[in-house]
Amino acid sequence: MRKLLTVVLLVSASLALAISGEEVMQKVDAHPSPTSLQGTMVMRLVSKQGKELTREIQVWSRKTGGEEKMLIKFVAPADVKGTAFLTIKKDGKEEMKLYLPALKRVRRIASSQKKGSFMGSDFSYDDISNLSGMKIEDYSHKLLRTEKKDGQEFYVVESTPKPGVESSYSKQIVWVPADTFVPTRIEFYKNGKLYKVLTNAEVKSFAEGKYLIPTLLQMENVQTGHKTVLEQKDLKIDVAIPDSVFSERFMKR
Amino acid sequence: MKKILFTFVFLGLALAQVNLSGKLHTTFGVRPASGAISGDSAALDLNLDYSLSDAELHAALRFGYDPLRGGAYYSLGEAYARVYLPQLDLSLGREVVSWGKVDLLSPLDVVNPRDLSSPLNPEKQAAAMLHAVFYPLADGDYQIELVWLPVFQPSTPPAGDWAPQPNLPPGVTQVRRELPKSNLQNGVFGLRASASADVLDGLDLAAEVVRGYFPFPSPEGVEPVDPAQPAGPFRLLLGYDRYTLFGGDFALAFSIPGVAEGLVLRGEAAYALTADAGGGDHYEQNPYASGVLGLEYTWADGPTTILVYDLKWQKADSPAPDTLSQRLGLLARYDYNERLGLQGAWLHNLSDGSGVVRSSASYTFADGVKGQLAGAFLYGADGTQFGVWRNNSSLQVSLDYSF
Numbered sequence: 001m002r003k004l005l006t007v008v009l010l011v012s013a014s015l016a017l018a019i020s021g022e023e024v025m026q027k028v029d030a031h032p033s034p035t036s037l038q039g040t041m042v043m044r045l046v047s048k049q050g051k052e053l054t055r056e057i058q059v060w061s062r063k064t065g066g067e068e069k070m071l072i073k074f075v076a077p078a079d080v081k082g083t084a085f086l087t088i089k090k091d092g093k094e095e096m097k098l099y100l101p102a103l104k105r106v107r108r109i110a111s112s113q114k115k116g117s118f119m120g121s122d123f124s125y126d127d128i129s130n131l132s133g134m135k136i137e138d139y140s141h142k143l144l145r146t147e148k149k150d151g152q153e154f155y156v157v158e159s160t161p162k163p164g165v166e167s168s169y170s171k172q173i174v175w176v177p178a179d180t181f182v183p184t185r186i187e188f189y190k191n192g193k194l195y196k197v198l199t200n201a202e203v204k205s206f207a208e209g210k211y212l213i214p215t216l217l218q219m220e221n222v223q224t225g226h227k228t229v230l231e232q233k234d235l236k237i238d239v240a241i242p243d244s245v246f247s248e249r250f251m252k253r
Numbered sequence: 254m255k256k257i258l259f260t261f262v263f264l265g266l267a268l269a270q271v272n273l274s275g276k277l278h279t280t281f282g283v284r285p286a287s288g289a290i291s292g293d294s295a296a297l298d299l300n301l302d303y304s305l306s307d308a309e310l311h312a313a314l315r316f317g318y319d320p321l322r323g324g325a326y327y328s329l330g331e332a333y334a335r336v337y338l339p340q341l342d343l344s345l346g347r348e349v350v351s352w353g354k355v356d357l358l359s360p361l362d363v364v365n366p367r368d369l370s371s372p373l374n375p376e377k378q379a380a381a382m383l384h385a386v387f388y389p390l391a392d393g394d395y396q397i398e399l400v401w402l403p404v405f406q407p408s409t410p411p412a413g414d415w416a417p418q419p420n421l422p423p424g425v426t427q428v429r430r431e432l433p434k435s436n437l438q439n440g441v442f443g444l445r446a447s448a449s450a451d452v453l454d455g456l457d458l459a460a461e462v463v464r465g466y467f468p469f470p471s472p473e474g475v476e477p478v479d480p481a482q483p484a485g486p487f488r489l490l491l492g493y494d495r496y497t498l499f500g501g502d503f504a505l506a507f508s509i510p511g512v513a514e515g516l517v518l519r520g521e522a523a524y525a526l527t528a529d530a531g532g533g534d535h536y537e538q539n540p541y542a543s544g545v546l547g548l549e550y551t552w553a554d555g556p557t558t559i560l561v562y563d564l565k566w567q568k569a570d571s572p573a574p575d576t577l578s579q580r581l582g583l584l585a586r587y588d589y590n591e592r593l594g595l596q597g598a599w600l601h602n603l604s605d606g607s608g609v610v611r612s613s614a615s616y617t618f619a620d621g622v623k624g625q626l627a628g629a630f631l632y633g634a635d636g637t638q639f640g641v642w643r644n645n646s647s648l649q650v651s652l653d654y655s656f
Contacts, residue, residue: 045591053591054620077620078274078655095455095506105351108457108504112515112551120591166514226590247393249342249386 021141021157025174027181029136034211036062039235040075043121048225055080055119062241066090069246070129080119084251087129096125099251106248122196122219122228126168131217134172138165144173153178169195182212196221206237213237272302275656282649291414291647292371294319298330307337313379321413322370331379342386347379350400352445352461353521354502357582357600358563360523360543361500363463364400364443370412372642373611373629380406394449402441405433407493408468414645427478427488430470441465454506454515461500466493471538494538496525517549532571539568556587556595579603592617600639607633607640621655 043055056076062069068089074080082101087094099106118125139159147154155176161167170192175185182203188196202216213235220227244250275298282292296317303310313330333346353361368376380402387397411417421428433439447459470491478488500523508514522544529537547561561582569575581603586596594615601608613627627649633640 047592053617079276079621079623079653081274090451093451093454103351104349105354107354108455108506108517110515110517110549110551110557111454111506111508112513112553116551116554116557117588117591120588224590242391244391244393247388247391248396249388249393253337 019143019155021143021155021159024143024155024157024176024181025136025139025141025159028174028176028183031181031212032210033063034206034213034237035064036060036239036241037235037237038239038241040233042231042233043119043123044229044231045121046227046229053077053120055121060241060245062246068129071246071250072128073251074119085125086246086248086251087125088246089129097248097251099248104252106251121230122221122226123230124168127198127219131214134159138162138167139172146178147175154184180212182214194222206235211237270303272304273299274302275299277654277656278651279653280649280651282647284645284647286644286646289414290321291645292649293321309335309337311335329379333384340388342388344384345382347381348384349377349379350382350384350398351377352398352443352459354457354459354504354519355521355545355547355561356519356559357547357561357584357598358545358580359521360545360565361461361498361502361521363465363468363498364402364441366406366408366468368409370409370415372411372415373609373645373647378406378409396445396447398443398445398447400441400443403437404435405439405441405466405493407432407466407470410469415642417641421489422475424485424487425475425489426486428491429476429488430491431473433466433493452505454508456506457504459502461498461502463498464495465498466495467538469493471536473536494527496527496538496540498523498525500524513550515551519547519549521545530568532568532573532575535570539570541568542566556585559584577604602633602638605633605637605640607631607637607643609639623653623655625649625651625653627651 038060039058041057041059043057045053045055054076055074058073058075060071068087070087072085074083082099084099086097086099094111096109096111097106098109116124118128136159139161142158142160144156144158147156155178157174157176158171159174160171161169169188169190171189173187173189174183176183180203182200184200184203186198187194188198197220199218199220200214200216201218202214203212204215205212213232215232215235217230218227219230277295277297279295280292282290284291294317296315296319299314299316301310301312301314310333312332314327315330316325316327318325329347331346331348333344333348335342335344350364351362352364353359364382365377365380368378381404382400382402385399387399389395389397441464443461443463443465445459445461447457450456450458470493473490473492475487476490477483478486500521502519502521504517504519506515506517508516522542524542525540527538527540528534529539532539543563543565545561545563547559549557549559551557559582561584563580563582565578567576567578579602580600582598582600584596584598586594588594595613596615597610597612599608599610608631610630610632611627613625615623615625617623628647629649630646631639631643633643635641
């Protein structure tokens with residue numbers, strides 16, 4: 001009886017793991033993503049003691065061919081209002097420019113800053129520009145296990161950067177629901193230690209169900225107990241955003 | 254006058270849907286060595302903005318109280334109207350423009366006068382100008398910028414404990430400062446062209462020319478105080494000399510594979526040509542050239558650091574030899590978390606051994622409420638660039654509320 005049970009368990013496990021980590025992430029990546037997005041992000045920075053600071057930003061992003069552009073403008077708080085941040089990714093290169101109203105100057109900034117905190121939040125500049133998803137071909141994906149939670153089945157995939165790929169994290173473990181293939185939880189590791197946890201608490205469908213986009217995210221730094229809650233509001237999807245938006249002129253305006 | 258200003262402000266607010274923002278700033282400073290109070294001020298900055306689809310009106314007012322500067326004061330900062338045309342931004346009014354690319358030391362940023370009454374906290378002053386920026390392409394990779402300041406506005410020299418010791422020639426008892434006459438020939442004109450290129454991780458280039466004035470006056474001669482008494486006493490006549498400044502700057506982002514990713518190198522070079530290219534006229538300022546290089550890098554989980562090197566050549570009055578001076582600067586800033594930010598800067602004059610070290614810690618108590626503790630330490634021998642101010646080392650605490 002015990003042997004039979006073992007065989008059944010092994011067969012069911014092998015069936016469950018019939019899909020590979022690469023295939024899971026390809027299905028995640030196969031989700032259509034909008035070519036452009038415009039909206040407001042509200043970030044609540046919550047300390048371990050529960051004290052909060054708020055940031056409100058306007059975002060414009062666009063993907064055309066191999067080029068990705070994103071412009072962020074701060075609306076609140078008042079002391080950073082008008083600060084604008086532009087990133088342009090093209091041919092494996094990334095340009096970053098920052099406009100500080102107090103200096104009245106657009107500065108090309110070091111892309112080494114992208115590993116740093118995004119305006120004091122638990123998101124790095126890199127995390128913000130990768131919100132639409134990681135570049136899956138840059139990572140090796142291994143299916144660790146399947147899990148069931150609240151009646152929903154999840155694939156748990158470990159993604160590690162391939163040699164030569166520059167990444168802020170040594171590995172990521174991604175929880176992917178078997179029905180939607182929109183990740184709900186990502187654990188970020190640095191030097192083998194759990195560093196941050198991203199939770200997608202709310203996923204909304206747009207363009208009559210064409211797109212599934214996380215609209216309420218929480219990034220928690222497990223080492224400090226600090227967390228950032230990011231809410232995406234007033235999203236406009238696939239709207240025409242002209243080139244002139246991703247320019248120094250618009251940053252200053 | 255105050256009543257009229259207030260009436261205009263509140264009438265304007267009532268008539269239009271004006272966006273009101275601003276900052277309440279209080280500060281207190283002390284010189285630890287002497288116990289002297291170096292700062293005790295409060296100021297309210299009000300920004301009024303009115304935006305239309307293709308136009309913008311902006312005005313900044315400051316109301317303050319500073320017993321060390323004579324009590325209550327108010328001033329008008331920027332106040333301009335700007336229109337956004339398809340490829341042209343055109344503004345008229347009092348404005349601040351920033352040219353150049355290097356932090357800490359920028360020899361090309363010469364359009365606006367500066368308030369150097371407290372030289373450790375220099376502030377650019379708005380000046381009345383016509384300012385046009387032309388964008389030939391929608392992506393903004395090319396820009397041509399033009400400024401015309403019809404009336405020259407000089408910088409404010411160091412004041413109080415920062416003011417240099419008066420050094421009047423024998424027999425001279427007074428000083429008269431004369432500004433250039435306000436006519437079309439005496440305006441300040443600047444032209445700047447900039448471009449971005451896809452070189453390494455990104456390159457910005459710019460070239461500029463400014464027909465302007467030295468920001469501070471220099472001796473033009475001596476004259477009798479009373480023309481009826483040509484034998485004296487005398488007064489020193491100070492005037493503002495013209496120069497034409499030519500320059501260029503760049504910012505280049507690049508990586509050194511396996512060593513450092515994501516560096517930015519910035520540079521500026523300027524040459525100021527004056528009416529006395531040979532240094533033969535003792536009453537005319539001489540040409541100078543200045544070059545600055547800055548390297549920026551953000552360390553993993555660490556600070557952003559900027560290393561700056563500055564070399565300046567100054568033509569001397571003949572027969573004295575020309576002078577070369579070099580300065581080295583290091584700026585570091587680090588956000589420990591979303592509330593606590595740390596910043597430090599060190600500027601050392603390699604030529605005379607003087608320098609200044611500044612550090613500050615700022616803490617955000619709530620959205621828009623920030624406190625700062627800052628210290629400045631000046632060192633050097635008598636007669637050196639920073640050594641003359643070595644007794645002005647200070648500690649300062651400030652609190653800002655932005656709304």
